Amino acid sequence: MTTRVQNALDQLKTNGVRITPQRHAILTYLMESMGHPTADEIYRALEPRFPSMSVATVYNNLKMFLEAGMVRELTYGDNSSRFDADVSDHYHVICQSCGKIRDFNYEPLTEVERKAEQSTGFRVFGHRMEFYGVCNDCRGH
Amino acid sequence: MTTRVQNALDQLKTNGVRITPQRHAILTYLMESMGHPTADEIYRALEPRFPSMSVATVYNNLKMFLEAGMVRELTYGDNSSRFDADVSDHYHVICQSCGKIRDFNYEPLTEVERKAEQSTGFRVFGHRMEFYGVCNDCRGH
């Protein structure tokens, strides 16, 4: 189903964004890889097909996808951001041993958001949450 | 109530860590400032009293406090880490307009952690969560 990629590309084109091969490849990689790659991982993954592509191009396009709302940026404690083309509401569970990230679906915690509003006087529009643990592979069975 | 700072310093001393004036000042600043300062903010706040102090000293000591479990590091989307000397279980609400961070106490979401375990097969040891919104001051009344 590359339909999702096509939809996204069409939407971009409608907004006057050119569909270059690099752009196409980066978005496809993000949408089809189940991982949550860093900019550099994307760069290295596409290097074989685009030997002359620049890291700057990866960053430029990621920024563009972010602004278009097609990609989400994940900033964990480690040095580099990770990118997720699944912008639906979901949470992440991270293995502290190997870094693997698994999606986790759960009803959004709107009730807790309301409690946060009451407690702080802020108007709360959203939240972020992730879980830390150890995956099956790293537990050793 | 400098008791908390004293306790922490005593604990460090017991573990063979020297209590230098810089170290004392950084820890005191972290524990008494209600904010969640960056390394640079700490540096600039102490500059008047320690005109020759190096940023490296701030980083070195923050790292040491982290390893001693006296301080928590907060990595949000922005470029620099923030540090919190309140290591008790609590959440943060962040104003997206001015960056202000307010604490928010709520019972830990252990039930959701268990759901995450069931859903992913990971063993989950903890989570992190923060809320995004706009504070009263920035809402303009």
Next chain:
DNA sequence: ATGGCTGCAAAGCCTTTGCAGGTTG
């Protein structure tokens, strides 16, 4: 053809590191 996009290189931040000299306990 023309405006946007790429690739390159340099620069910008934040953070870490190596080392010499000073200070704590």
Next chain:
DNA sequence: CAACCTGCAAAGGCTTTGCAGCCAT
């Protein structure tokens, strides 16, 4: 007195930026 810590400067990693040339539309 000895080990540890500070301050300085340089280096390291990620990301952004400026600019010339190229290419999609």
